[in-house]
Amino acid sequence: MSDIKYDVAIVGAGPAGLSAAIVLAKAGVNVIVVERGRFPGAKNVMGGVFYTDCMKGIVEEFPNGAPVERHIIEQRMWMIDDESYVGFGHKNAKFDKEPYNCHTVLRAQFDKWLAKQATDAGALIVNKTVVTEPIMEDGKVVGIKTGRPEGDIKANCVIVADGVNSLMAKSLGFRAKLKKESVALAVKEIIGLDEKVINDRFNVTGSQGVTIEMTGSLFKGAEAMAFLYTNKKSVSLGVGMIIEDMMKHNINPNELIESLKKHPAISPLIAGGETKEYLAHMIPEGGYNDMPQLVGDGVMITGDAATMVNAVHREGSNLAITSGKLAAQTYLEAAEEGDFSSAALSSYIDKLQESFVMSDLKKYKALPKLLQKNRQLLDKYPKLMNDAAFELLTVDGISKQEKQKHIWKNMKQQIGFTNMLKDLYKIWRSVG
Amino acid sequence: MHILVFVKQVPDASQVRVNYETGTLIREGVPAILNPFEEHAVEEAVRLKNEYGGKVTIITMGPPQASEALKQCLSRGADKAYLLSDRIFAGSDTLATSYALYEGARKIVDLEGDVDLFFAGKQAIDGDTAQTGPGIATRFNLPLITYLIKIDELNLEEKYVIATRLTEFGQETIKAPIPVFFTVEESLNILSHSPLPYLIKAEKAEIELLSGKNVPLDKEQCGLKHSPTMVKKAFTPEKRQRGATLSGTFDDVVSQTADKIAPFLKKVS
Numbered sequence: 001m002s003d004i005k006y007d008v009a010i011v012g013a014g015p016a017g018l019s020a021a022i023v024l025a026k027a028g029v030n031v032i033v034v035e036r037g038r039f040p041g042a043k044n045v046m047g048g049v050f051y052t053d054c055m056k057g058i059v060e061e062f063p064n065g066a067p068v069e070r071h072i073i074e075q076r077m078w079m080i081d082d083e084s085y086v087g088f089g090h091k092n093a094k095f096d097k098e099p100y101n102c103h104t105v106l107r108a109q110f111d112k113w114l115a116k117q118a119t120d121a122g123a124l125i126v127n128k129t130v131v132t133e134p135i136m137e138d139g140k141v142v143g144i145k146t147g148r149p150e151g152d153i154k155a156n157c158v159i160v161a162d163g164v165n166s167l168m169a170k171s172l173g174f175r176a177k178l179k180k181e182s183v184a185l186a187v188k189e190i191i192g193l194d195e196k197v198i199n200d201r202f203n204v205t206g207s208q209g210v211t212i213e214m215t216g217s218l219f220k221g222a223e224a225m226a227f228l229y230t231n232k233k234s235v236s237l238g239v240g241m242i243i244e245d246m247m248k249h250n251i252n253p254n255e256l257i258e259s260l261k262k263h264p265a266i267s268p269l270i271a272g273g274e275t276k277e278y279l280a281h282m283i284p285e286g287g288y289n290d291m292p293q294l295v296g297d298g299v300m301i302t303g304d305a306a307t308m309v310n311a312v313h314r315e316g317s318n319l320a321i322t323s324g325k326l327a328a329q330t331y332l333e334a335a336e337e338g339d340f341s342s343a344a345l346s347s348y349i350d351k352l353q354e355s356f357v358m359s360d361l362k363k364y365k366a367l368p369k370l371l372q373k374n375r376q377l378l379d380k381y382p383k384l385m386n387d388a389a390f391e392l393l394t395v396d397g398i399s400k401q402e403k404q405k406h407i408w409k410n411m412k413q414q415i416g417f418t419n420m421l422k423d424l425y426k427i428w429r430s431v432g
Numbered sequence: 433m434h435i436l437v438f439v440k441q442v443p444d445a446s447q448v449r450v451n452y453e454t455g456t457l458i459r460e461g462v463p464a465i466l467n468p469f470e471e472h473a474v475e476e477a478v479r480l481k482n483e484y485g486g487k488v489t490i491i492t493m494g495p496p497q498a499s500e501a502l503k504q505c506l507s508r509g510a511d512k513a514y515l516l517s518d519r520i521f522a523g524s525d526t527l528a529t530s531y532a533l534y535e536g537a538r539k540i541v542d543l544e545g546d547v548d549l550f551f552a553g554k555q556a557i558d559g560d561t562a563q564t565g566p567g568i569a570t571r572f573n574l575p576l577i578t579y580l581i582k583i584d585e586l587n588l589e590e591k592y593v594i595a596t597r598l599t600e601f602g603q604e605t606i607k608a609p610i611p612v613f614f615t616v617e618e619s620l621n622i623l624s625h626s627p628l629p630y631l632i633k634a635e636k637a638e639i640e641l642l643s644g645k646n647v648p649l650d651k652e653q654c655g656l657k658h659s660p661t662m663v664k665k666a667f668t669p670e671k672r673q674r675g676a677t678l679s680g681t682f683d684d685v686v687s688q689t690a691d692k693i694a695p696f697l698k699k700v701s
Contacts, residue, residue: 004628032632126631128507149627276461 006032006124008331009144009155011131011168013040015317016303017161018114019058019324025121027332032153033118033125034146036162040125041111044163045188045281046317048229048236049211050110051102054318057325059117063100067109069231070209071100074202078265079382080216080226085265086385096208104209104229104236106190133171134158134299140341141172141298157340158299159327161320164282166292166305174301175292181244182286184225187253188238189261191273195233201269202230213314216382219259222249226260227314228269234276235269237261240283253280285311288365294352295345300327308357312364319357326351381423384411433486433588434545435477437510438533438552438568439470441494441501445557452671466501469553471508473616475623476583477551478509484588487511489544491536491642493521493529499639506634508626514540518643523656526559530567531653537568539647548588550613554579562615569613577606580614 008024010017013035024031037043049072055062074091095101115125135143135152143154160168164183169175202210214226218239226239239260241251260266284290284307291307294300302308303320310319330348334340352358388407392400411420444465449458477488490505490513492498502513516536524532541547550572552565562578569576577595584605585594591610596603598617652658676692678685 004632124632124635126628126635129628129631146628148625148631151628153628 003154004032004150004152005154006030007155007335008032008157008159009034009153010159010161011144012160012162012303012305013037013115013118013125013127014044014111014161014163014303014320015114016305016320016324017159018111018118019321020159020161020302020328021118021123021125021324022058022114022121023325023328024331025118025123027328028122029331029335031123032155033123034129034131034144034153035125035127036130037127039112039127040115041108042127044107044111045186045279046107047186047188047227047238047314048104048106048231049102049314049317050105051315051318052099053101054321056099058321059114063103065113066105067113068103068105070104070204070207071095072102072104072211073204073208074210076210076212078212078214078216079385080214080218080263080265081383081386082218082259083264084386084390085214085216086382086389104211104231106231106234106236131162131168134168139297141296144168156298157331157334157345159324159331160299160301160305161303161324162305164284164304166301169292169301169305172293172296172299174294174296178282178284179286179290180247181242182284182290184240184242184283184285185246185253185280186238186240186283187257187278187280188236189257189275190231190234190236190277190279191270192234192276193270193273197272198230198233198235204230207232216386218263219256220249220251222246222251224256224260225314228266235273237266237270242285243282283311283316284309287311287367288358288361289369291361294349295342297342298340298345300330300345300348302327308361310360310364312367313360315360319360322355322357323352326355326357380414384414433481433484433549434547435481435486435488435549435551436537436540436547437470437473437477437488437490437505438537438550438565439474439490439492439501439505440467440553440556440564441465441492441498442467442556442558450668452668464497464500466504467553467556467558469555469557469616469618470551471504471623472618472620473551473553473614474505474508474510475621476616477549479621479624480549480583480586481509481511484586486548487544489540489547490514491516491533491540493517493524493532493536502639503634503637506637507631509630512544512640513637514640514642516642516647518649520644520649520651520654523659524654525659525661526561526563526567527661528654528656528659530564530571532649533564534568534571535647535649536642537572539642546611548610549593550574550611552613552615554615554617565613565615572611572613574611574613575608576613576615577608578615580616581619 007030010021010033013033017033021031021033073095074089076087076089078085078087119125130147131144132147133145134141135145141158144158145152162168199205209230212228218224222245224239224241229236239256284304286307292301294306302323308319308323309316327348330345334344391403391407441464443462447462451458481488488510490502490510492502493516496517499515502515506513521532555562566576577597579598580595581598582596584596592607593610593612594607596605678688
């Protein structure tokens, strides 16, 4: 059998890999995408919100023809403890005008659609095939090895988009093993509900939708992040926790999502629903400081494989899409000169620096470490907020001034005045 | 050598659940797969092709999405795939289906040449009837070897095959002339890990379409109207009970087990 040779080999058919494939195929490049799942989307998991702006950069007519669920007109943010929440929300008529800011999607369908855009443009996608390592020649990447017989693919350039647990980034030596303190495990259920029930419970009509982001201590006092997104006929309910915390508090993911489903603010929203799907995935939360080497001779790393997740704004897919697009554009420029050395491909990093991807990741680069070392920011404060709100809003014959004094005293006892000032300063330093 | 394999796309029966309140099947979200017996039929066909030379052609009858199952056959190494699809076939039972596939196969003989070996799964996991394969073989007036577990010898010059089939009581080894029709068991072979070039070829391949437009059909033998099968009764199987857990010392458990199975053994004998 003769050699299999393509201009570009892309590892992984997620948002990053498929975006790169679409841009390249549209430019007439001979491109192959290798996916380990049964079909693109079979193994892909996220909360479920896709942003319109970055998708339009790949598929201009988006969201026309795409399997989107609801457009989001209201975003709620809750600080939770195990039996209450203090919330903040933003609903805006501007979010109800096209082009919509973002939509909820179900990945199994959405990724199939995105893959079809790639194959329609001329890319070839091969499923059920694991890419094990790069093919190296004189220290340069010249292709990929797959787990199949006669499975070598030669290419001018390899775009790595194989997700959080990137085998490729590891075997290239671009990054060390994942660290349990900077990776979260998220579990999610897709819970089926009648369309009308969802509209009534979330105060929306038509294709309008709502997201709820939650943070705080939900179970055994450990810091968790959770979300609820409305789809057409289901809601996506999920919760994540840093793996190190799960180990420390001896929590399994099942307990976590069950406690979320029983939470008094959540259970009425999902009452009567039936779980349709159960999913779990790792999220690289390490941010900028955890990023691997992004470019080598004949290779670029994109998306989750490059730790491109903005943990503060819960964004990952739009960073993945944008990085895939920028890697593709870098290839197109490099192809003009026929030079795929790391020096030529380093303009990929420049492009990332100029885009929101690096600037957002840099902005919050200190945060993952800060939160690692200062867990009170995410478990004690939400609890204090909830206690304070409860005390302030309970009428029991105690004067408001007295209540405020007590709340203040309680906070000082729990955390301490200087510590509070320090925390404020640290947060301001890392997000300001 | 030309091998023709009949395949069917079926719902993944292991993922179909029963709604015990309404007594209906929950089909929503159940993925469609290639009937597992036919995956082994394709595997065997490709293995024989690689050993003796020739080509493997696939045919299925079904809606347009059945081409997914055909792609899967191509990625196992088959050379060409035909989708027989027409509204006229809607509601076909095994009699009407075997007629339609017979006509489709005759068309393939016209286009691709005579067939030496015909393969199908022993049955489809959704219907479990095991009638369609034998129905096609009968229409072609071919020797039929059902429940195939081994091809012992294939002699293309003298045009015979020696093959072993599974019976209720053991095994039978049969000599039959070629062309011959097999329906196969899963134990016929172990599925191989397909080489990457097969997968690439499958992704690039075009599925050939057959319908009433290019296949001469007797409409009096097609579809629901001409399917004499009647469903006499449908019932919900009893919910499977959890198995009992026995506890105690080893000897205790052994004697408890013996007490429990003794009545069954008496009944059987």
